Each structure stands twice: as structure tokens, then as C-alpha cells.
Amino acid sequence: MAEAPLESRKLYVRSEDAQKFVEDVLKGNGVSAKNASTVARCLVQADLRGVDTHGINRIPSYMARIQQGALDAAADPVVTKVTPVVGQVDGRNGFGFVAAHAGMKLAIEMAEQFGIGMVSIKHSNHFGMSAWIVQQAIDANMMSLVFTNSSPALPAWGGKSKLMGVSPIACGAPGRDKPFILDMAPSVAARGKIYKAKRREEKIPLDWALDAEGNPTDDPTAALGGVMLPMGGPKGSALAIMMDVFSGVLSGSAFAGHVTGPYDPSKPADVGHFLVAIKPDLFMSLDEFRDRIQYLYERVVGSEKAAGVERIYFPGEIEQLTQAERLKNGIPYVSAEIDALNAEATKVGAAGIIVRDQ
Amino acid sequence: MAEAPLESRKLYVRSEDAQKFVEDVLKGNGVSAKNASTVARCLVQADLRGVDTHGINRIPSYMARIQQGALDAAADPVVTKVTPVVGQVDGRNGFGFVAAHAGMKLAIEMAEQFGIGMVSIKHSNHFGMSAWIVQQAIDANMMSLVFTNSSPALPAWGGKSKLMGVSPIACGAPGRDKPFILDMAPSVAARGKIYKAKRREEKIPLDWALDAEGNPTDDPTAALGGVMLPMGGPKGSALAIMMDVFSGVLSGSAFAGHVTGPYDPSKPADVGHFLVAIKPDLFMSLDEFRDRIQYLYERVVGSEKAAGVERIYFPGEIEQLTQAERLKNGIPYVSAEIDALNAEATKVGAAGIIVRDQ
Numbered sequence: 106m107a108e109a110p111l112e113s114r115k116l117y118v119r120s121e122d123a124q125k126f127v128e129d130v131l132k133g134n135g136v137s138a139k140n141a142s143t144v145a146r147c148l149v150q151a152d153l154r155g156v157d158t159h160g161i162n163r164i165p166s167y168m169a170r171i172q173q174g175a176l177d178a179a180a181d182p183v184v185t186k187v188t189p190v191v192g193q194v195d196g197r198n199g200f201g202f203v204a205a206h207a208g209m210k211l212a213i214e215m216a217e218q219f220g221i222g223m224v225s226i227k228h229s230n231h232f233g234m235s236a237w238i239v240q241q242a243i244d245a246n247m248m249s250l251v252f253t254n255s256s257p258a259l260p261a262w263g264g265k266s267k268l269m270g271v272s273p274i275a276c277g278a279p280g281r282d283k284p285f286i287l288d289m290a291p292s293v294a295a296r297g298k299i300y301k302a303k304r305r306e307e308k309i310p311l312d313w314a315l316d317a318e319g320n321p322t323d324d325p326t327a328a329l330g331g332v333m334l335p336m337g338g339p340k341g342s343a344l345a346i347m348m349d350v351f352s353g354v355l356s357g358s359a360f361a362g363h364v365t366g367p368y369d370p371s372k373p374a375d376v377g378h379f380l381v382a383i384k385p386d387l388f389m390s391l392d393e394f395r396d397r398i399q400y401l402y403e404r405v406v407g408s409e410k411a412a413g414v415e416r417i418y419f420p421g422e423i424e425q426l427t428q429a430e431r432l433k434n435g436i437p438y439v440s441a442e443i444d445a446l447n448a449e450a451t452k453v454g455a456a457g458i459i460v461r462d463q
Numbered sequence: 464m465a466e467a468p469l470e471s472r473k474l475y476v477r478s479e480d481a482q483k484f485v486e487d488v489l490k491g492n493g494v495s496a497k498n499a500s501t502v503a504r505c506l507v508q509a510d511l512r513g514v515d516t517h518g519i520n521r522i523p524s525y526m527a528r529i530q531q532g533a534l535d536a537a538a539d540p541v542v543t544k545v546t547p548v549v550g551q552v553d554g555r556n557g558f559g560f561v562a563a564h565a566g567m568k569l570a571i572e573m574a575e576q577f578g579i580g581m582v583s584i585k586h587s588n589h590f591g592m593s594a595w596i597v598q599q600a601i602d603a604n605m606m607s608l609v610f611t612n613s614s615p616a617l618p619a620w621g622g623k624s625k626l627m628g629v630s631p632i633a634c635g636a637p638g639r640d641k642p643f644i645l646d647m648a649p650s651v652a653a654r655g656k657i658y659k660a661k662r663r664e665e666k667i668p669l670d671w672a673l674d675a676e677g678n679p680t681d682d683p684t685a686a687l688g689g690v691m692l693p694m695g696g697p698k699g700s701a702l703a704i705m706m707d708v709f710s711g712v713l714s715g716s717a718f719a720g721h722v723t724g725p726y727d728p729s730k731p732a733d734v735g736h737f738l739v740a741i742k743p744d745l746f747m748s749l750d751e752f753r754d755r756i757q758y759l760y761e762r763v764v765g766s767e768k769a770a771g772v773e774r775i776y777f778p779g780e781i782e783q784l785t786q787a788e789r790l791k792n793g794i795p796y797v798s799a800e801i802d803a804l805n806a807e808a809t810k811v812g813a814a815g816i817i818v819r820d821q
Contacts, residue, residue, distance in 0.1 A: 187745055190548050191578035220549035221739075223579045225746060248713070250608075263775040264766030278708050285708050287701045319769060337694035343645045343778040346763065350636050350643050354755045355606070357746050361755075361762040381579075381739075387545055388583060388715050397712045397719075404719040405704065408622030411677060417621040420701040 116443055117435030122459040123149045126450065127161050133453025134171050135178035140203045147202045151234040152436045155427035156288075158297025159234040162304070162438075165445050166367055167200075167231075168452075173370035176200070176230055182207050190219045193356075196229030198373045201253075205232040205378055206241065212382035213245045220387050226378040227358035231255070231367050235275035236288040236424065242382050243279045243286070246391060251275040251288075252379040254352040254359075256366035258296050259333045262342035265319050268362045269345035271296040271333050272352070277421070278385060280398030286421025291344035292333040299325045299333075305439065352377040435461045474801055475793030480817040481507045484808065485519050491811025492529050493536035498561045505560045509592040510794045513785035514646075516655025517592040520662070520796070523803050524725055525558075525589075526810075531728035534558070534588055540565050548577045551714075554587030556731045559611075563590040563736055564599065570740035571603045578745050584736040585716035589613070589725050593633035594646040594782065600740050601637045601644070604749060608739040609633040609646075612710040612717075614724035614732070616654050617691045620700035623677050625690050626720045627703035629654040630710070635779070636743060638756030644779025649702035650691040657683045657691075663797065710735040793819045 118126075127145035132138060145161075152160030170176035180199030184207050186192050192211040196204035208224035215222025232238070235251045242249035255270030273295075275288040290296070294313040302309050303325035311321045314328035322328050335341025353360025358377030365374045385394040406417045431437075438446075447457040476484075485503035490496060503519075510518030528534035538557030542565050544550050550569040554562035566582035573580025590596070593609045600607035613628030631653075633646040648654070652671040660667050661683035669679045672686035680686050693699025711718025716735030723732045743752040764775045789795075796804075805815040 188578040191745055193746060219577075220546040221579060221581045223741065227746075248709070260769070261763040261766045261775055263769060263772040264763075265769040266767045268762060268766055274702075276705055276709075278712065285704065287705050289698050289701060293695070336698055337651070339778075340647050340694055343647060344632075346643065346759070346778055347634055347645050349759065350756070351606070351634075354636065354752065354759060355741075355743060355746065361759045383581065383713075385713060387549055388551055388585075388713065394712065398708070401704070401707065401712060401719045404626060405619040405622075408619045408626055409624045411618070411621060411623040414621040417619055420697075420704055 115437035117461040119435050120149050126458040129455035130449050133455050143206050144200050144202045147233050147237045150237045153428040153431045154424035156234045158301050162442050168449050170370055175370040190215045190222050192224040194226040201230040201232030204229040205238050208380050209238050209241050212380050213247050216382035216384050220384045222382045224380045225356040227356040229376045230374045235273045236286050239275050239277035239286050243284045246279050248278040248383040248385050250381040252348050252351045254349045254377050256364045257362045259345050262339040267332050272348035281395050283402045291341040293336050299328050351379040473795035475819040477793050478507050484816040487813035488807050491813045501564050502558050502560045505591050505595045508595045511786040511789045512782035514592045516659050520800050526807050533728040548573045548580050550582040552584040559588040559590030562587040563596050566738045567596050567599050570738050571605050574740035574742050578742045580740045582738045583714040585714040587734045588732045593631045594644050597633050597635035597644050601635055601642045604637050606636040606741040606743050610706050610709045610737040612707045612735050614722045615720045617703050620697040629691050630706035639753050641760045649699040651694050657686050709737040
């Protein structure tokens with residue numbers, strides 16, 4: 106067989122090198138060292154987990170938003186306690202990662218004291234992969250619910266124009282070495298997967314999206330000009346509306362189709378989030394709770410397998426296995442992605458990303 | 464056209480007559496007047512909303528559980544406050560309706576004071592249609608999350624044997640006259656719809672379930688002996704696991720496939736529930752919140768329609784319209800259903816259900 110063409114050959118980057126690179130680019134764009142560290146950690150964690158659509162490849166579009174004045178790189182979120190168990194975060198149009206990290210931190214503190222803590226976040230931006238917030242809660246031995254809204258990409262069921270975001274429903278619970286982590290878009294496929302296919306000049310399956318005329322398409326550019334399809338028809342559509350009610354309507358942020366898209370630099374995104382932390386050891390010891398999650402894990406992965414299935418996975422487990430592998434071998438990128446990242450470094454006089462020796 | 468055969472002709476019952484009938488049958492089976500009123504109201508509300516699978520036709524199977532000693536008709540739930548915002552309900556193997564009603568009442572009281580209230584319920588039974596609990600919260604001007612687990616009916620994704628319940632995810636928020644109510648099973652179809660097809664001797668669509676050998680089937684009996692199919696493959700499966708984590712693992716109730724089915728009288732069901740009430744006017748006035756839900760409603764139903772779509776509905780709206788129609792014209796049943804209900808009345812010396820004059 107011929108060697109793979111250069112542009113699709115994989116280049117591997119160590120996670121700590123990716124972290125350092127992203128921090129430098131962010132700091133070069135006016136982000137504080139503390140916030141740069143948070144944002145970089147969330148982006149690199151997405152790449153480690155194999156959620157490539159929400160990783161450091163987003164840097165060029167995030168930096169474009171800063172440079173065009175649509176996202177405030179220097180903003181720090183304002184955190185307010187409304188009751189002993191309810192907090193509010195005003196993201197002040199800074200990074201969603203920073204607002205959500207501060208929000209979950211407060212939710213965890215309140216849950217440690219009262220069993221549950223809820224934080225509503227307004228005037229925020231895209232916070233990337235929801236699973237990192239779920240993991241933040243798990244690292245503090247907490248269950249969580251993580252909802253967000255996002256820019257229109259999905260029709261309400263029966264509609265043909267974009268209205269609701271392809272916003273994931275996410276949640277989690279600590280276990281032994283296998284936590285429960287759900288992070289799931291209400292579409293047949295995640296929107297970022299279409300951007301990734303476009304970037305990599307790949308076709309998409311015909312059941313992911315409709316083009317602008319309402320016809321099925323395998324062309325990512327045509328799909329981005331049309332609408333994503335919700336999973337389960339009205340069910341996926343209703344989940345997307347749920348995300349908008351809890352994240353947008355409740356918080357005072359944009360909703361009902363008014364969140365600005367990440368690739369539209371004309372105005373702030375005004376994303377809303379909804380975070381809840383729950384103490385798992387309210388009705389039993391933490392040890393017993395962990396045992397119960399472990400038992401559930403064993404029952405799920407130990408199920409009698411359907412024909413052709415080699416292995417059954419627990420929600421979040423594939424990503425956890427990918428993370429272990431990538432921590433060891435590095436994160437794979439294609440050269441066009443590395444070039445785009447290095448172009449951002451050049452703009453601010455930072456060093457290029459270090460690619461591992463093969 | 465020939466007249467419809469007698470057994471499929473619709474007989475109409477006024478909701479107040481259905482309520483009285485169910486109360487009498489329940490009281491004849493040892494349920495207190497107060498609890499009978501709660502259970503009857505929830506069952507009749509399901510029929511009013513058109514959720515026929517969770518209405519008074521469940522009475523024969525519920526009564527069988529009482530008569531076989533699998534459900535304690537006389538039990539009253541024990542309600543405990545664990546923190547100022549966390550409650551625990553021990554259903555003591557009584558009706559799930561009663562335990563969940565008491566649980567949501569406490570959640571609402573805590574949310575009124577602190578903005579959010581969470582109640583975990585263990586040792587409970589089937590609580591029917593989740594939407595009645597969401598409506599209980601809406602009637603108190605509250606948002607809510609209503610999760611439950613249930614007996615195995617769905618494989619984990621990749622498995623071929625039943626492990627997870629077809630447990631709905633439900634939530635809601637008050638609006639003007641159009642509240643947001645989501646109540647959605649993670650399967651392609653709700654399991655009760657298969658029972659209903661069986662009772663009515665109807666076929667089911669081929670994509671609802673697999674038979675015991677793992678083949679698609681249109682026979683409801685074969686489907687009930689096989690497995691339901693989750694919507695969106697791994698996504699529906701993960702939602703079912705989410706319901707089990709929050710309802711079963713957290714509460715101390717049965718989980719991981721150990722909830723007993725409603726048609727298995729050999730032991731208590733040991734269902735777990737998870738209820739959250741949230742004050743919608745934490746960050747704005749209730750009036751403004753209602754306006755925002757109303758605006759979202761208008762944006763959704765006012766979307767540009769896809770070809771062939773006459774009307775777009777908001778989540779919960781079809782059921783709300785059905786309720787208005789059935790409050791006026793009565794609830795339709797078929798004669799086999801009326802006969803089965805009257806047989807339960809006969810057993811306890813109660814009067815038969817009153818069918819409206821046509």
C-alpha cells in the first residue's frame with residue numbers, strides 16, 4: 106500500500122506541550138495566566154478524551170472572536186450567591202470555560218455543605234466539551250448535571266429552519282476507577298463533527314443533516330448551511346428545548362435562537378449554562394456509593410452481547426480509555442491543523458507547538 | 464363503510480366519574496381515602512392527557528400487586544429532611560404516586576425558601592406518567608426535574624438482554640397558558656404502548672423492539688418477550704443509565720436491573736425516584752420568566768414549517784390540547800378495558816364505571 110498522503114498523516118503532540126502552547130497563545134491574546142491555564146486544560150482534556158471537535162483546534166476561531174472584539178479575553182466572571190445553595194455567574198463575555206469552572210467550583214462548595222448546589226450562568230461563551238465540568242465535579246467526589254444552550258443549528262421538530270442549539274445534556278457520578286460520564290448532543294451527530302469533516306475535507310453520513318433546501322446531504326459545507334437532524338425526531342428536539350429553558354430562559358441570557366454562533370464575530374454569544382452539583386453520600390457512605398456505581402458498571406459491560414459486538418462500554422468509558430492512550434502516546438493531529446495552530450502562535454510571537462519525534 | 468366492531472368502539476367516561484370509580488376500587492383494596500384520591504387523580508390525569516398507557520387501565524395490574532402482597536396498599540411514605548434543601552422519602556412499598564407526590568411537595572417547599580429542593584425516594588413503586596409530577600411543580604410556579612428508574616426492558620447499547628428500564632426523563636417550567644413539559648422515554652417507543660397494542664390486539668411498528676432471538680417484530684407479545692430498542696442507539700441507552708444512577712444508585716433503592724416489573728407479583732418493585740424543584744424567579748421576576756417561556760413557545764410553534772407539517776407543537780402541548788378536549792367530551796376507552804375495570808370493582812363490591820350517554 107502507498108504511504109498515506111502527507112496532509113492526512115498524524116502528528117503527535119504531548120498533552121503538556123499542547124497545554125503550554127495554548128497557554129502561550131492565549132496569554133498573547135490578552136488572557137490572564139490563571140484563565141489561560143483553565144482554558145488550555147479544558148481544551149487539551151477534550152483532545153485527550155478523543156473529543157477532537159472541542160479541543161485545541163478551536164483556538165483559531167476563539168482567537169478570531171477575541172481579535173474581532175466579540176469575546177473579551179481579559180474578562181473575569183462575577184460570582185454571586187443568591188441563596189446558600191444558589192449561585193449566579195455573570196460571564197461578562199469572557200471564556201465560557203472560565204465562567205463554568207468558577208460556577209462548578211461554587212456549586213461543589215454549596216453541595217458539600219447542603220447536599221446540592223445550583224449555579225446559573227449568563228453572558229457566557231462556548232465552554233467546549235461538557236465532560237470536563239462533569240470531571241471537575243467527579244474530582245471533588247460529586248455528582249453533577251451540566252446543561253448549556255448554544256447557537257441555532259437544529260430545527261424544532263416539524264420546522265425546517267435552525268432554532269435550537271445542538272446543546273449537550275451532560276451529567277456524571279463518581280465510581281471506583283470507572284466514573285459515570287454522560288455528554289450527549291440531542292442531534293444524530295454533534296455539530297463539531299461536521300466542522301471537523303469540513304476541515305479534513307471528508308464526507309458525512311447522509312442521516313446527519315439536511316441542506317438549505319431540506320434534502321439529505323453528505324457534504325459538510327452544505328450541511329452547515331442547512332440543519333442538523335435531532336435524534337429520535339421530537340425527542341431530540343425536546344431535549345434541545347430543555348437545554349434552552351434551563352440554561353437560557355432561567356439565567357437571563359440569550360435563548361430561543363438568539364445565541365450567537367462561534368463563527369459569527371458580529372456580537373457576543375451570550376450563552377447560558379446551568380450547573381448542579383450533588384453530594385452522592387447523602388443517604389449512604391461514599392464508599393458504598395462508589396461500590397454501587399462499580400456494580401452498575403459491571404452489570405452494563407458484562408451484559409450478554411448482541412451479535413457482532415466485541416465489547417460493551419459504560420458511558421464515558423471509551424473517552425477514558427482514549428485519554429489513557431493519548432497521555433502515553435500523544436494527541437494525534439493532521440498537519441493542516443498544526444499549521445493553523447502555529448499561525449495563531451506567529452500572530453502573537455509565541456513559539457510553535459512541539460510535535461513528538463516519531 | 465361498515466360500523467366499527469363492538470370491541471373497538473369507543474366508550475366515553477367523564478373524568479370526575481373515572482376519579483370516583485378509581486377511588487372506590489382503591490379504597491376497596493385497603494387504600495386510605497387520602498391516598499386513593501392522589502392515585503386516582505394521577506391516573507385520570509394521564510388519561511386526560513392522552514397518555515393512555517399510564518392511566519386507569521393500569522388498575523387491574525396494580526390491584527393484582529396489592530392482592531398478591533407485592534405492593535402495600537396501606538403504606539404511608541416516611542418523609543425525612545436530610546439538609547434544609549435535601550429530603551428523603553421511604554415509600555415503604557406503597558404507591559409510587561403517593562411517595563412522589565409527598566416528595567415533590569417537600570421539594571417545592573424547600574425551593575420556595577432556598578431556590579432549589581431535591582428529594583430522593585426509595586422503596587417505591589411505579590408512579591405512572593411523570594408529567595403529573597411536573598404539573599404539580601408547575602401548579603406551584605416551579606421548574607422541576609423528575610427522574611425515575613424502572614424494571615429492565617432495554618439492553619445496554621451492544622447488549623441483547625434487558626438491563627435498563629424504559630424510564631422517562633421529565634422536566635418542566637411554568638409559562639403563561641403554555642407551560643414547558645417534557646416527559647420522554649429513552650426508547651424509540653414507550654413500553655406501555657406495547658402493552659396497549661397487546662391489550663387491543665394491534666400490531667406494532669417494526670423498529671420498536673426485538674424479539675427474544677434479537678429479530679425485529681411487529682407482534683407486541685413477542686416484543687414484550689424481547690427487548691425495546693433505545694432511541695439514538697448508545698444515546699438512549701446512556702439516558703436510561705442516567706435515570707438509574709440518579710434514581711436507583713443515589714437513593715439506596717434497587718438498580719442495575721433489579722427493579723421488579725409491574726407484572727411480576729413475586730416481590731416489591733423497589734423503584735427509586737429523583738425529584739428537583741427550582742424557583743424560576745431567582746434571577747428575574749416570575750412575570751418576566753413567564754414571558755420568556757411564552758416567547759420561546761411562540762418561536763417554536765412559529766418556526767418555518769417543513770414540507771407536509773401543518774402545525775408545530777411545544778413539548779407538552781399536544782397533551783394539554785388533548786386534556787382540554789377530554790375534559791369536555793370525556794375519556795375514550797374500548798369495551799374490553801371497561802370490562803376489565805368493572806371486574807375490579809366487582810371484586811371489592813364497588814359500583815361500575817359510569818359510561819357517558821352517546
